Amino acid sequence: MAVSATSAPVPAPARFDFAKAEGNGIRDFLRTFAVAVRLGWQLEANWTDPLLFFIYSVAKPVSSALILVVMLEVIGGPSGRAFRPFVVVGSALWSFVVSGIAGLAFSILEDRERFRMLKYVYVSPSDFLTVLVGRGVARVGVGLAGAAITVAVGVVVLGVPFDLGSVNWPLFVTVFLLGLWSIVAVGLLMAGVVIQTRQESWSYPEAFAGALFLVAGAVFPLAVLPALVQVIGLLTPLSWWIAGIREALFPGGPGSIGGAGSVFAGAFGHAQPGPLEIVLALMATGAIATLGAVAVFRVSDRRAKQAGLYDRTTGS
8 A cells, every 4th residue: 555645754753852961050959958958967866856866966065065174174273264265165166077077977888888878879860979968067067056055055154254246257257167168178088088998987087086186276275286286287277267266256365376386476476376367277278178178089989989889888
């Protein structure tokens, strides 16, 4: 049977639109980030009721600050009370630092070892790095609440002198945001490390934070350390972040960077850094830490894919 010449032509097959696979740019990024933060919060807080979780989250930083203050009172006597703001702010901020550093690394470990979902998260359409940072932000939020409550306990219970009118708010906001970025960068560095490691990986983030605790001036000035360790501290963005927060909350109070006989005083000719010096140093060291962390994470990610590490569990 002959085909009629007037028959409708067969339509050409539709071409695949590759732009659909590229997503919607910033909108997809924000949606992925928001979902990751919500997931991280649910994983953090779904094991108990809100009141118990709140007590659990703030008990450690508050108790650490109280222990340090009692030690200072016993050793220094009445003269040690002038250093209460120094100790309270440092211990409060360090609980925040530990939460930020451990957050991203624990996200890798939980999905790989506990939930066995890391490989599925990695091959999902969402950007893996965005998911990882979003998961870590939930722990950062918990650490921020603990730090704020620790400072409040220091003011109300321990009598730390605090005047809202004397706070340098522009310096506080600037330093806090720059420091938050640096904390996430260090957490990303640890995430890249634990991708490669096997046994006892759970202890690495807090062990690394403990090493930084020594050189960051959290509870004692850098001037009491050997010169080489002081130099390491000056190259660490967390040292400048803590010094900037102290200077913003308690202007003119004891500082952690300089001091008589310190490396900073010998190099720059004055005892303590000013607000502008703190901001510039934090920006410079934070940029270096961020670039280094991203480079380490990318190399670690590439090696993990080549070696099949995302498909394995280590039993750690």
